[in-house]
Amino acid sequence: MRPLLDNFFNPGILAQYGPAILGGFGTTVAVALLTIVVGVGSGLILAIVRTIGIRLADILITIFVDVFRTLPQLVVIVFIYFGLPYAGIQLSPFAATVIALGAVLAAFATEIFRAAIQAVPQGQWDAARSLGLGFFQILVLVILPQAIRLAVPLLTNRAIAITKGTALGTAVALPELLGRAESAMAIAANPSPLTLAAALYLVFFVPLVVASRWLEALGPARH
Numbered sequence: 001m002r003p004l005l006d007n008f009f010n011p012g013i014l015a016q017y018g019p020a021i022l023g024g025f026g027t028t029v030a031v032a033l034l035t036i037v038v039g040v041g042s043g044l045i046l047a048i049v050r051t052i053g054i055r056l057a058d059i060l061i062t063i064f065v066d067v068f069r070t071l072p073q074l075v076v077i078v079f080i081y082f083g084l085p086y087a088g089i090q091l092s093p094f095a096a097t098v099i100a101l102g103a104v105l106a107a108f109a110t111e112i113f114r115a116a117i118q119a120v121p122q123g124q125w126d127a128a129r130s131l132g133l134g135f136f137q138i139l140v141l142v143i144l145p146q147a148i149r150l151a152v153p154l155l156t157n158r159a160i161a162i163t164k165g166t167a168l169g170t171a172v173a174l175p176e177l178l179g180r181a182e183s184a185m186a187i188a189a190n191p192s193p194l195t196l197a198a199a200l201y202l203v204f205f206v207p208l209v210v211a212s213r214w215l216e217a218l219g220p221a222r223h
Contacts, residue, residue, distance in 0.1 A: 010192040017193050019185035024180035025200045031097055031176065032163035032204065036120055038102030039162070040155065043109020044148075050114055051139065061110065067105035073165040076100040081172040097169040105162045112154050116147035156212035177201070 046061050068076065091099070114202035120143050128138040170179035181197035 006190075008191055008195045010190055013184075013190050013192045014020045014196055017180075017188065018196065019182050021177065021184060021196055021200070024175055024177040025197075025204075027094070027175055028166045028200075029204055030178040031094065031101070031166045031169065031174070034098045035101040035105060035163050035166075036159050038098060040101065040109050040159065042106035044113050046110040047113035047117060048144075049137065050110070051117055065107045065110050068104050069111075070093025071104075073101060073104055073162065074089065074168045074171060076104060077165075077168055078171055093169060093172040093174040096172055097174050101162055101165050104165075105159060106163070108158045109151075109155060112151045113147060114156065116151040117143060119150055120146050140144055153212055156208060160208060164201075164205075190206065 046064070049057050058203055077100040078099055080100045081091060081093065084091060084096075124142055124146070125138055128142045133141070166174070166176050167178035169176050177197050177200060181193040184193035185191055
């Protein structure tokens, strides 16, 4: 038992490197939350545009979705950080990581929201039209509330998977949680910093999973 504690829960090493790792955790949380806001918000907007049925917009969004669903997250981060300066756009590691991961999440969120909108029974549209509501009123007041609840479980799983990609920000010198933990582990020759990083990941992501299940339980009852 003592060797286990010394190797994975060494208090001296945790005290020495804990502040730096907590600083990385703050960066990871900020990047993850902004990625979710950018990705989910953009995905919802793009799904609504596709629902409207403008052909050119539909083609462009389909290309965007296919490209960013296919490319590895690391490739997107590296391209945005190192490639955009050639176009005169210089981004910080923080901004480049948020934009890259947000774009990837937006691609997946677009398809999730679109599928959820299509899953709402056609009778909901017909009933709303019979009440004299217009297209956008039906979409915003009737369809989207149901579609968003349907989308939450899949969207949460995808958001968690993609926001874990904050660790890839080390490729562009982002001082995030896992990168700092790995550096501390290498210097101390002890995996205790990685144990702390794993615990912090659980602290951040477990509430997201619990919230997803709670929101799913609040969804419309099925008969």
